[in-house]
Amino acid sequence: MTGGPSFFDVVAAQRAHRAFRGDPVPDELVERVLEAATRAPSAENTQPWVFVVVRDEARRTRIGELTRQAWDGGAREYARGRLAPGFFDDVERGATGGVADAPVLVVVGGDTARCPTVTLAASVLPAVQNLLLAAGALGLGSALTTLPIVAGDELRAAVGFPAHVRPVAVVPLGWPARPLGPPRRRPFAESTHRDRYGTPW
Ligand SMILES: Cc1cc2nc3c(=O)[nH]c(=O)nc-3n(C[C@H](O)[C@H](O)[C@H](O)COP(=O)(O)O)c2cc1C
Numbered sequence: 001m002t003g004g005p006s007f008f009d010v011v012a013a014q015r016a017h018r019a020f021r022g023d024p025v026p027d028e029l030v031e032r033v034l035e036a037a038t039r040a041p042s043a044e045n046t047q048p049w050v051f052v053v054v055r056d057e058a059r060r061t062r063i064g065e066l067t068r069q070a071w072d073g074g075a076r077e078y079a080r081g082r083l084a085p086g087f088f089d090d091v092e093r094g095a096t097g098g099v100a101d102a103p104v105l106v107v108v109g110g111d112t113a114r115c116p117t118v119t120l121a122a123s124v125l126p127a128v129q130n131l132l133l134a135a136g137a138l139g140l141g142s143a144l145t146t147l148p149i150v151a152g153d154e155l156r157a158a159v160g161f162p163a164h165v166r167p168v169a170v171v172p173l174g175w176p177a178r179p180l181g182p183p184r185r186r187p188f189a190e191s192t193h194r195d196r197y198g199t200p201w
Helices: 007-013 027-037 055-079 085-098 117-137 148-150 155-159
Strands: 051-052 104-111 165-174
Touching: 007 051, 007 117, 027 051, 027 104, 027 117, 051 055, 051 117, 055 085, 055 104, 055 148, 055 155, 085 155, 104 148, 104 155, 117 165, 155 165
Parallel strands: none
Antiparallel strands: 051 104, 104 165
16 A cells, blocks of 8 residues: 655644544554554563554443543643643643544553563553554544543543553544644754763754
């Protein structure tokens, strides 16, 4: 399968989408995205990622409730003082319904039976990044969210994760409600040093 935008174009356009159109996302696209996700590296090639693709409305609503619960339970006040107003409003809209409105929620877990906890998150998040980039390459909007992870066992129960699978992230997938501009990032040279920390690039 070929075509689509170049890798560097996809990376340069990556944004967190928190508002989606209702149009369905076919399984074929979800499968392409998961295929890309599962090409990622992991410690000792343990591949501890677990994905639950949630389309069921009741389950998406439940995950939305858990997200809102985490937001109302302290995250909102924490974020209010830290985020610029426009950014805050965007996260708030996502946390209070925008994210859970996506036609697909991918609940990502890490299997502690496959991978020690010390490297579990580091072995799952590269797959999540692949997933996000693959979604972008297909024109889908997505976001890495961790707010619902605060719910812990309740999120686990919402998707039936057994005790040895830890929730790591919830990724909405859907057609963007509107295009987002390019990401705002500091130039790489601001965080890069030559040979030794403190010697600027
Ligand atoms: C570890 C992690 C956790 C995040 N959790 C959330 C979240 O719970 N809710 C949310 O709306 N965005 C979440 N984000 C998305 C970030 O807010 C977003 O990637 C960042 O602000 C950059 O914004 P941009 O992608 O629009 O440029 C998370 C991102 C990361 C990497």
